Amino acid sequence: MYFPLMSSLKNVLNFQAGLGVLANMFLLFFYTAIILGNRPKPTDPISCQLTFIHIVMVLTGGDLWLTDVFESLNFENDFKCKATFYINRVMRGLSICITCLLSVFQAVTISPNTSLLAKFKYKLKKYVIYAFLFIWSFNLLFIGNRIFYVGAFTNTSETNQMKVTKYCSLFPMNYIIRALILTVTVFRDVLLVGVMLTTSAYMVIILFRHQRQCRHLHSISHPRVSPEKRATQTILLLVVFFVIMYWVDFIISSTSVLLRKYDPDILTVQKFVVNAYPTITPLVQISSDNRIINMLKNMQSVCHHIFKKGYFFSSF
Template sequence: MFPSSLDMGIIFLTQTGIGLVGNSSLLCLYNFTLISGRYLRPTDLILNQLVLANSIVLFSKGIPQTMAAFGWKYFLDDVGCKIIFYFYRLATGVSFSTICLFNGFQAIKLDPSICKWMELKARSLRFIAFCCFICWVPHLLINSCLPVIVSGPLHKKNSSVEENYGYCSWHLSEDLLDSFYTLLYFSPDILSLGFLIWASGSTVLVLHRHKQRVWHIRQQRPSSRPSHEVRATHTILILVSFFVTFYSIYLTLTIWMTLVANQGQWMVNTSVLVASSFPAFSPFVLMLRDTRIALLCSGCGARRAALPDPPSGS
């Protein structure tokens, strides 16, 4: 069982606040590299879209759920609920597709034999931007049905299936509640999850083979710092394991809540916490593994040290 509504509100507020701070910091970093060209990497455009999608998820799900947990039940009308749910599902799907795109580019970069014709294109920012744009198109179309089945807060039960999220409700008629509809609606997420596991496994396998080939060289020149291959492998393993675990649980809970009526509020709270965990905490994984942040911080520290001391007062 979950604690009281006030405690849940504090948990949602803390998670959302931490996530927004982390994603905002990364947005500033990636936009700085894209505009200035300094420390620019081809995948910065992909990661910039990932943190943007994560921010939209937190804004459209974390903030309303926090307000509902603190007792604000009717702060959105019917139109507001449709917009909020549409952006939430859109951003969640784009987050799926973007992290798959990121791992796919990493796999092709490390092993060009996977897709030889994309080896050179994977280094073009224009081609990467086109791929990022493609990530939005299917989710814009798939979620076009949400305004029909999402409405404002429930005041009375008058349909076959009603799920109250505290501030909005989700209605489905009996003829839509079947396995085919559920599989069709969530098939992009399931396919993205499968592709993500394949791409990440391929990347880690290539890095492991490369590490074995150069192992004897590093034995002659031992170093206390981990190699780039080890750092990249750790980043992929942590990020993907984090993503797959939380979004697998989220997909299971969402499908269950779609197919089964009269779910308790604890199920809704669990789904929101799990769905917001990756958008909230993944930026800090990227920060810890990105060496450019340390370079920027050291550069700022060097500039401060080079500034002359202010004159002392008389």
């Protein structure tokens, strides 16, 4: 029973990773075309960057495809472990930072002109560029020193190795360095999650006020949802889902660290949880963006027209 169960779980992970990569690649091409084209939305550059981060995050987070690539290129296990660990940790840090930035950006965008945030609306593009530079620099440098404490599992009886995947393990580090890394990581995550929850509450209040005002407009019999409101609802959904998945992953990771034991079942569940957000995010964005929905409808109409035309000519 154990081996068929593990095989089924691996198939689920492969399906989840494939779905996540394909959906994010579709969004990446879409946002890139929109940005290079005319009149992109203010949040499009942030969403485009988030989709790229999620593609790399899924590819490096499951030991599924990138591991096979490294093995086909005859890379050593130590290099494979350091590369996948570093890239995945950087992408996970960027994911929470960019998601927080997206939440703040949308909160400023929909803020009333009488609010304190209104003065930042016309400077958002410049601020976003500075934010990108700071976020990438911080995560690349902060995770850089941790690659010295991860490497290939030596399959020995040494107790100072903590096996974290099938081939990789964490080595012991100085108490001060470990405490410093843990403090900065927890401070960063708690701060960003707090900011996301605060901006989410702020956006909920604005949407509630807007909805209450619309009820007094008797001339509107069938009010339509504005693009700003739809985008805000989408970001709120993504933030809530991210926070839930983050705390589930935090509990699983903390349990593994306390036990200092490699458990394939726990690791499989953790991989599924970690990849849940980058897999669900593009699906939510695709289903809620009218531009994508209209584009898919137009493509469907064109394909249907071509099919009928081809069928018509084939009948002669």
